[in-house]
Amino acid sequence: MQPLRADKSLEQAFTGFLLDYPDYHLTASLDDVRRREFSRLDRSSQIYLDYTGGGLYGEWQLRRHTELLLERTLGNPHSVSPTSVATTELVEEARRHTLAFFGGSPNEYAVIFTANATHALKLVGESYPFGPGDRFLLTYDNHNSVNGIREFNRAHGAETAYVPIDPLTMRVNEVALDRYLGAAVKGRNNLFAFPAQSNFSGIQHPLEWIDRAHGEGWDVLLDAAAFVSTNRLDLSRWRPDYVALSFYKMFGYPTGVGALIARREALSKLRRPWFAGGTITVASVQADTHVPADGSAAFEDGTVDYANIPAVHFGLKFIESIGLDQIHRRVRSLTGWLITNLLALRHTNGRPLIVLYGSPDLEGRGGTITMNFNDSAGELIEHDVIEQLAAKRNISLRTGCFCNPGAGELALGLEKDELVSCFAGNTGSMTLEDFRLCLAGKGTGAVRVSLGVASNFPDVFAFEAFTRSLLDQSVEQLRSKP
Numbered sequence: 001m002q003p004l005r006a007d008k009s010l011e012q013a014f015t016g017f018l019l020d021y022p023d024y025h026l027t028a029s030l031d032d033v034r035r036r037e038f039s040r041l042d043r044s045s046q047i048y049l050d051y052t053g054g055g056l057y058g059e060w061q062l063r064r065h066t067e068l069l070l071e072r073t074l075g076n077p078h079s080v081s082p083t084s085v086a087t088t089e090l091v092e093e094a095r096r097h098t099l100a101f102f103g104g105s106p107n108e109y110a111v112i113f114t115a116n117a118t119h120a121l122k123l124v125g126e127s128y129p130f131g132p133g134d135r136f137l138l139t140y141d142n143h144n145s146v147n148g149i150r151e152f153n154r155a156h157g158a159e160t161a162y163v164p165i166d167p168l169t170m171r172v173n174e175v176a177l178d179r180y181l182g183a184a185v186k187g188r189n190n191l192f193a194f195p196a197q198s199n200f201s202g203i204q205h206p207l208e209w210i211d212r213a214h215g216e217g218w219d220v221l222l223d224a225a226a227f228v229s230t231n232r233l234d235l236s237r238w239r240p241d242y243v244a245l246s247f248y249k250m251f252g253y254p255t256g257v258g259a260l261i262a263r264r265e266a267l268s269k270l271r272r273p274w275f276a277g278g279t280i281t282v283a284s285v286q287a288d289t290h291v292p293a294d295g296s297a298a299f300e301d302g303t304v305d306y307a308n309i310p311a312v313h314f315g316l317k318f319i320e321s322i323g324l325d326q327i328h329r330r331v332r333s334l335t336g337w338l339i340t341n342l343l344a345l346r347h348t349n350g351r352p353l354i355v356l357y358g359s360p361d362l363e364g365r366g367g368t369i370t371m372n373f374n375d376s377a378g379e380l381i382e383h384d385v386i387e388q389l390a391a392k393r394n395i396s397l398r399t400g401c402f403c404n405p406g407a408g409e410l411a412l413g414l415e416k417d418e419l420v421s422c423f424a425g426n427t428g429s430m431t432l433e434d435f436r437l438c439l440a441g442k443g444t445g446a447v448r449v450s451l452g453v454a455s456n457f458p459d460v461f462a463f464e465a466f467t468r469s470l471l472d473q474s475v476e477q478l479r480s481k482p
Helices: 010-020 022-027 029-037 039-043 059-071 082-101 117-127 149-155 174-181 209-215 247-251 295-299 309-322 324-343 383-391 405-411 416-424 432-438 457-468 475-479
Strands: 109-114 135-139 159-163 190-195 219-223 242-246 258-263 280-284 289-292 354-356 368-374 398-400 446-450
Touching: 010 022, 010 324, 010 457, 022 029, 022 324, 029 039, 029 059, 029 309, 029 324, 059 309, 082 109, 082 258, 082 309, 109 117, 109 295, 117 149, 117 219, 117 242, 117 258, 135 149, 149 159, 149 190, 159 174, 174 209, 190 209, 209 219, 242 247, 247 309, 309 324, 324 354, 324 368, 324 457, 383 398, 383 446, 383 475, 416 432
Parallel strands: 135 159, 135 190, 190 219, 219 242
Antiparallel strands: 109 258, 242 258, 280 289, 354 368, 368 446, 398 446
8 A cells, every 4th residue: 555645635545545445435334424423523623533532422322312311200220119110121121232232141141330441340350359379460451440450459468460562563472471371370269351452552452362261260351441342342252251341432422331241150259348229138237247139230339320321222222223343344444544654654854753552454453543753853742742733633632641551661661660760759749740750751651543433534634634744843843833
């Protein structure tokens, strides 16, 4: 594929794009979806490139959910009144639909509604029966909501180990992974956690690891939050013990509902450290005891968000009406074109503008692209400068380390000794600027763009044009732009 010439118009670029990615023709129905469901983007000239941060909702979802709330009377489901029974059925409909969407058998899996993926991960972390001699294994490439489980693990005297990743490809060394998996302590509790898709680099880690880990005696926790918006997770093929996700990352609305999808056998292994309303069948103050509820109810603290959970059903129907495979095909094409053209951008002196994190190969990569920018002298252009300049063009993207410090540290070349040194003098009030100064000018974050259901070629063309506008300008010039 030939990189884009600077003088090419949108129409010319699109013609060349279709020659290189003919499968994009098969996604023409998504152009109708954008006009019908996401017309607000073009009306307000917004270029939305932060789908890994949050998906966008379609107008149909909102209309259907609003109609339901206006037409129905919903009551707290912890009752057998008519309004409570009606609410319970709506919640259970969303639960059934969620499981069906992911191909999970109701005999094998249970759906627990949570506030978000982080809440789902916390449920596993606080309830997993860690103890001395047990192990928690995770990859360097993990969201902080997974990293945080190590605090529960350590508090119970268990061991934590990280599998390293290659800083160039952002992939795990398979030989090293086998060595770590082989270190499971037989007869003990062993929990292995990894993301199906990195929220930092967009690299997708093999789901085949699930069976390999099971074979070595590990329970498997899969962070699917960044994966499921544009990729199919089939629980009839892959059988992780615990899956965490946020529905707003899939279809934008509602923003306060996520899920923990757990194998029933694995769910029975968890032990809640407390109980609350809704999580028990009976409790006594004088007898000083309680009896936990069965299945999902034991993990849904208090009253579930029963006014918003029905919106999950409409969100899933919306994605099904479009076709997840269609979304995947379009995002893959746009990602390939954008990576190729970003890597081709060079200053007049030949220095590359972009440093890409992770392999450019589309195989095993999602619609997330993370990079940093260097000026013609090779000096890093701070990610917050890029964000401010992009905002002036109505481009929404994300900067920072994206709550994934392990992947960020390796990608940015930060060494353990210098990180330990920075934190050694921390009194609990370290700011990002303090951290940046401590690292003596090294990068502390990156720029991330991500694609999703409403993305189209003009979006990626506009971002490429924005990055092209940064060529042959110094850091000082870019910082001082009005």
